[in-house]
């Protein structure tokens with residue numbers, strides 16, 4: 649894929665502040681005259697948003713981890729074809745609230761070890777990594793309380809409870825080591841403004 653833009657992703661457990669920080673970063677970049685596409689997963693294109701409702705609503709045991717992996721990958725493929733790739737080819741900055749690292753964690757780790765299948769499917773169908781990934785690290789008890797306070801219908805993963813969030817936090821920190829040059833770990837247990845400053849310091853150093 650020819651890529652003249654910059655591809656940024658936010659990762660972290662539920663309620664860690666990804667959406668808040670993605671929005672603040674998009675505003676700041678736009679203020680600096682950059683063209684930004686702010687998007688999210690699952691979703692970010694019409695088809696992928698339809699899949700979003702299937703995977704985020706309903707009982708935690710609605711899908712097996714394997715079926716979920718296929719659904720998230722289908723959504724990502726559509727998002728990549730219709731939203732991310734065209735924006736990067738047009739030289740824009742893409743900010744994505746979650747991307748493939750979330751699949752490595754939530755489908756790869758949460759219910760048995762499916763990481764091999766996750767990686768194989770990623771190589772086959774996606775094959776793209778962000779240029780920079782901002783991992784917002786956060787105590788799962790605080791994250792889950794924040795996420796639950798939002799009170800939406802999209803709580804399927806939050807309903808797996810705090811033990812899952814604990815595993816996801818540890819897993820994300822491991823992933824940050826595995827993909828060290830791409831990942832930057834940001835302490836999320838501060839005011840939104842302080843977190844945003846750390847993120848800006850990292851991102852502004854990477855701007856073309």
Ligand code: ADP
Nearest residue numbers: 662663664665666667668669794795838839840
């Ligand atoms: P995520 O996208 O990671 O789930 P959100 O950005 O939606 O997280 O934040 C979850 C909730 O916590 C929201 O109600 C948001 O307003 C609040 N929040 C976000 N960042 C902070 C922060 N640094 N301190 C306190 N509350 C925050």
Ligand code: TYD
Nearest residue numbers: 661662663689690720746750751754795805
């Ligand atoms: P999101 O809307 O970002 O939730 P939150 O704002 O609470 O962090 O994502 C919804 C859920 O989808 C989240 O619990 C993680 C899950 N998810 C996966 O399981 N696999 C994936 O590939 C992605 C992108 C998300």
